[in-house]
Amino acid sequence: MASRKESSSVSSTAMASTGGTLDSPVKQIQIEGLVVLKIIKHYQEEGQGSEVVQGVLLGLVVDDRLEITNCFPFPQHTEDDADFDEVQYQMEMMRSLRHVNIDHLHVGWYQSTYYGSFVSRALLDSQFSYQHAIEESVVLIYDPIKTAQGSLSLKAYRLTPKLMEICKEKDFTPEGLKKANIGFEQMFEEVPIVIKNSHLINVLMWELEDKSTVADKHELLNLSSSNHLEKSLQLLMDRVDDMSQDIVKYNTYSRNLSKQQQQKHQYLQRRQQENAQRQSRGEPPLPEEDISKLFKPPQPPPRMDTLLIAGQINNYCQNVKEFTSQNLGKLFMAEALQGHN
């Protein structure tokens, strides 16, 4: 395992120097069919109604590809499992998997999402700690609702190097962010995914197609859209409300700041006047008081939340647009079908 990490870090430095479309050590993700099926199954069985289901991805890094060859789910956080040790569970699982020759190299984690709302502080923190420890790790976001509508929705994200820098320094003030020149679009980078199956699995696929009945539900061609749109827009509205509150906060802060500047200015002026008067009267000038102690500058609000909210809104908008474009196509098809009658 040590030699593998060494070679991967060597290749990553080589990648960083050559650059390319993605400035990161991982340019492509290769997932085995087994992992996809396991993630789907995990959500289906344990995820109904609850927030998210999570799990760990196992695999290895080959050149600039991250190969994910297996995964295992994490149990839900329940209240009556106070002494449940997550780390122990993980360790035991990985040890056991090593016995059966499954890759035990931790390369990332996966999470399910509800209508695309996954940009949160928790995700950021988890991904940061993962990426800090293992440079090539990714988070796979599985959207079960979109998948149920007809097409598998699995996306892989990594934090951009800029965001990593900021998280490391924990400097979330506006000045810090301006220095790093980071916008909500440069928080996460998406890595393209490719699904790969071994020959044996392909044989299995042929067998399954042979023996199973034809799918009777073609969800992808379903015309109904209002339900999904309503929910997405509801979430979008909530986020926009959050955003506006945040903006109000920032506005009050900047107003306070400018007011304080004015007050400082006035105070200095008065001081100078007084000193001039005293000098003319021959008295010693008043000592210069420490201004910064008198006028404490207001605390600048942290901008991280704003960034996250903006990123989330962006994500919602993207999803909504994709959905509407698909539906427009379907509507035109329906029109063509009707036109023949």
Added chain:
Amino acid sequence: MSVFGPVVKIHPVVLASICDSYERRNEGASRVIGTLLGTIDKHSIEVTNCFSVPHNESEDEVAVDMEFAKNMYELHKRVSPTEVIIGWYATGFDITEHSVLIHEYYSREASNPIHLTVDTALQSGKMNIRAYVSAQMGVPGKTVGVMFTPLSVKYVYYDTERIGVDLLQRTRVTPSRTKGLTSDLSQVGGAAARVQDMLTTVLAYIEDVLSGKVTADNSVGRFLMDLVNKVPTISPEDFENMLNSNINDLLMVTYLSNLTQVKIALSEKLVLL
């Protein structure tokens, strides 16, 4: 002891897992065994998960790491508490004597375990997937033997699983066995193409029946009738109205989301000034 009807429902996850553990077997091992987890219903057994168990097999003895199996089952139980041990699997075509021993061990864990064989070595040209239940046979009191009676196997999917499997099946055609995930309109196009294929098959069948090559089947005819009647007859104006209002909704939502994106980009630029 529960007696169930002879149907075993398997999820594709299980089979993919078995194939994967077969590919990763140790040097010299000719087959892999493992535990099957799932749920038992009154009439059927549903196999939803599995994990492989390390074992050693030689001519005259077999050793299974039972400690490992128990451990793994505990770990799995943490995640999905509803799954129970319902049997075990082995790759390979035949049932050997060692299988009997292993089966006996598993009957201590679960009542009436099922045994699944997956022929990963493709001995008969196809991957035979079979399930068995053991039954006692022989003369009571004297030589008692065990017979494995076959059960019928069905594949079941959750809806989302079905969609996942459909995607995976498309890796069969590319030579490098890889497939990227498509997005947007191309997916709708793909689905429409599939429906079109199905329609051409149906049309070919109808042509054959009309020209007398194939005898007409009444049930198929009824299905065809259903198919044609599925396209609803609505007056053109009503349909226009519905279509237009739907399109308007979608366009409005697209416009709003574009606007929102512009606004947040703008507000960000203002803050960072």
